Amino acid sequence: MSTLKDVARQAGVSIATVSHVLNNSKAVSPGVRRRVLAAVKAVDYRRNRVARSLRTGQSYTLGLIVPDLTNPFFPELAQAVENRARALGYALLLIDASSNPQTELAGLQLLAEHGVDGVIWIPISDQLPDDLPFPVVVVDRPLANVDGVYADHHQGGVLLAQYAHKLGHRRVGLLLGPQSLASARLRREGFWQAANGKLEIVWEQEVPFSLHLPTPALELFSSQAVSLIVSASDVVAIAALRALDEAGISVPEEVSLLGFDDIPWASLVRPALSTVRQPLATMGERAVAKLLERIQNPEQVISQEVFEVELVERHSAHSLKRSRS
Amino acid sequence: MSTLKDVARQAGVSIATVSHVLNNSKAVSPGVRRRVLAAVKAVDYRRNRVARSLRTGQSYTLGLIVPDLTNPFFPELAQAVENRARALGYALLLIDASSNPQTELAGLQLLAEHGVDGVIWIPISDQLPDDLPFPVVVVDRPLANVDGVYADHHQGGVLLAQYAHKLGHRRVGLLLGPQSLASARLRREGFWQAANGKLEIVWEQEVPFSLHLPTPALELFSSQAVSLIVSASDVVAIAALRALDEAGISVPEEVSLLGFDDIPWASLVRPALSTVRQPLATMGERAVAKLLERIQNPEQVISQEVFEVELVERHSAHSLKRSRS
DNA sequence: AATGTTTGGTTAAACGTTTAACCGCCGTAG
DNA sequence: CTACGGCGGTTAAACGTTTAACCAAACATT
Structure with a gap:
């Protein structure tokens, strides 16, 4: 895979400049911008999110923990969550806990290691482990002291x-x-x-x-x-x-x-x-929206959203x- | 989140040593090892997989692309894949293509950016895009020139x-x-x-x-x-x-x-x-095994496994x- | 006793980004 | 004409690991 360095060489500029055009993080002249973009195509550059994550502390990855995909209640939710997350530029790490609270905890741990920016959790356990290094929003099963979206x-x-x-x-x-x-x-x-x-x-x-x-x-x-x-x-x-x-x-x-x-x-x-x-799909979408809000603003007061049933x-x-x- | 540096300071050794005890990559005296392990507990260290990925080029992440989670054929497969992958130390990035070939391609791209080590793919498209930066094994729908596991x-x-x-x-x-x-x-x-x-x-x-x-x-x-x-x-x-x-x-x-x-x-x-x-679950498990074999040995000849039906x-x-x- | 060899540890480079700090240059204002 | 403030670019540090290269000390071999 080609890197910024390759693009820079190809375009005859510094890697910083390439980064700036890719992120619009600084003004760059139209001529250079064009050269850079051309070079990007030429070497088939794809940004390396791993390196980016390391530098910025953001992984643009969310986690989703479901109790059991095999239960037809969850796929619909999972689909909504994944689609919404991807639409907003996030990838989704899936954990299927197989109805096992142990697994669920291990999953949380795994997600932490992978540096997810936040997780959406349909819990089996009845409380949130403390000192999680990411925000979580709980779906479907109310839990104290966490953001949540539930049906009534x-x-x-x-x-x-x-x-x-x-x-x-x-x-x-x-x-x-x-x-x-x-x-x-x-x-x-x-x-x-x-x-x-x-x-x-x-x-x-x-x-x-x-x-x-x-x-x-x-x-x-x-x-x-x-x-x-x-x-x-x-x-x-x-x-x-x-x-x-x-x-x-x-x-x-x-x-x-x-x-x-x-x-x-x-x-x-x-x-x-x-x-x-x-409203399963709506709840899923709302959950990722809520999670992103929390990520943006970690200090906001925690809240639960409850949806009408019919x-x-x-x-x-x-x-x-x-x-x- | 605490880092190797914190552990090293706490234990009074270099960060290289800490890394070595954590990975068993070099002999270290029992005394030091004990101190390090204690320090790990003390500062609640969790390895940062992002940094590790950057250095080693391995992300210990697999991708899974399914056409539509809402189709009850797929959750069972997805569950098998996720569980097996996690058991082998891999996390799983899920893409739900919503039956849209466009989305599917975008998903492949996204997975590439995230540096997955390989992907398991249940394709809608009828061929594999070329120059993918990772190996893929296809499940359920035979495709030419790729590893695959299918039912007969x-x-x-x-x-x-x-x-x-x-x-x-x-x-x-x-x-x-x-x-x-x-x-x-x-x-x-x-x-x-x-x-x-x-x-x-x-x-x-x-x-x-x-x-x-x-x-x-x-x-x-x-x-x-x-x-x-x-x-x-x-x-x-x-x-x-x-x-x-x-x-x-x-x-x-x-x-x-x-x-x-x-x-x-x-x-x-x-x-x-x-x-x-x-045998859906079996096929899912076999798919991840096959993918890992391919990752280990990129040069092995491509093969398809077909499973008996009943x-x-x-x-x-x-x-x-x-x-x- | 002199010379390898092993053991257990450290130093420092590298992975690919982002981004603060810096710098030369041009245009403009005083 | 000098000074100054963008503009448009570069340099270099930093993120947290892994790992090759190095080194001192202890140990074994003759």
């Missing part, structure tokens, strides 16, 4: 409960997300709060955000009759769907099902999932009212 | 045709992937070859690898009767599934459907897709024989 999980819970009530359900079961995650806690709280007096929560079961339901959850389906199962996320809803199907229980005729997230698959599955939508009605939940009347 | 697409096509014949189908329609992609071409060729004389290919339609079917494809479903539709990939099979559902055509009763890839969703969808499986029977394709007998 609490409101999502409320929406679900209201919808359940509106459909005339009374006895419901809750497939909760990991309660170590603020997002899952908030959804639960929202639901409970809005359910108060109107809905009877017959059982609650904590399950991982995964396509594989633990057997205790499976057993609940048959043991205690509920007319509606509301699940922690679309993925677990879909897992439940499959389990119910295998158990010969039909949705929504025998039991209704509600999801959360509105991942693309929610509308692809049969019956299509009624769920609550969060109920989307499809066909996995059934109204009891009509069938009763 | 041709054999997959054969398997599909044989299976179709075994089930007693005769009139079939083909939802082909973009024929600019070698993978899609090979699948088609395999199918045609094995179909020869046994199957009548009533129509062929080229569609993108996406959840959205173009309308010409939709129209085919009703216009010309076939008993089986074989699709370019699971995603398009699922798209077809939905379209058929909306058209009130039931699968597999009225028309059978076959996929390709065996993405996780293939088994989640109803009816579960019969499809051909390729038919997996589920419930989207129907035997005609029984119903006829």
